[in-house]
Amino acid sequence: MKLIITSLIAALGFAMAQPDASTYITCQACHGADAKGLQLGPNLKMAPSLIGSEYVVGKPELLALIILKGIQKEGADYAGVMAGMEAMFADDQKLADVMTYVRTGFGNTAEAVTVEQAKAYRAQWADIKAPVTRAKLSELAK
Ligand code: HEC
Numbered sequence: 001m002k003l004i005i006t007s008l009i010a011a012l013g014f015a016m017a018q019p020d021a022s023t024y025i026t027c028q029a030c031h032g033a034d035a036k037g038l039q040l041g042p043n044l045k046m047a048p049s050l051i052g053s054e055y056v057v058g059k060p061e062l063l064a065l066i067i068l069k070g071i072q073k074e075g076a077d078y079a080g081v082m083a084g085m086e087a088m089f090a091d092d093q094k095l096a097d098v099m100t101y102v103r104t105g106f107g108n109t110a111e112a113v114t115v116e117q118a119k120a121y122r123a124q125w126a127d128i129k130a131p132v133t134r135a136k137l138s139e140l141a142k
Helices: 002-017 021-031 060-069 092-104 115-124 134-141
Strands: 039-041
Touching: 021 092, 060 092, 060 115, 060 134, 092 115
Parallel strands: none
Antiparallel strands: none
């Protein structure tokens, strides 16, 4: 009995540590199932790779900013547009899950994001109403 309870607790703990992978389905449409960016042609991708991206594995608040508010489209490097997904990720747990999923998956080894952190990042960027520019992002990344 004790063993059953112990393994049950261990299994629960493991389940809780795993981010909900279904949250990535949204990103997959453009960033691809392998996170390398969906390839549309020999020289055209829907979106950039999320593997090793400074905005994925770097400061987590910037990843939250990108997901919530999007990136201002300035060039034609990618076919897609990174639109803000604030409504889709209105739930802090969901935001934490997708952030953790991309930061710890696909060979990325950044730290997981807690629901408390996700909540704090949402509050931090509450006043931003438009997609952020690349210039602003690189300034914030310093
Ligand atoms: C409709 C297509 C689309 C969807 C859906 C999408 N993205 Fe993007 N994403 C883009 C495009 C296009 C860019 C490049 C934006 C630019 O520079 O104009 C981008 C850029 C990014 C970047 C910056 C990467 C870098 O290194 O510059 C991150 C991080 C990112 N997306 C994360 C996500 C996450 C996480 C999701 C899911 C919650 C997601 N994206 C969903 C199209 C998309």
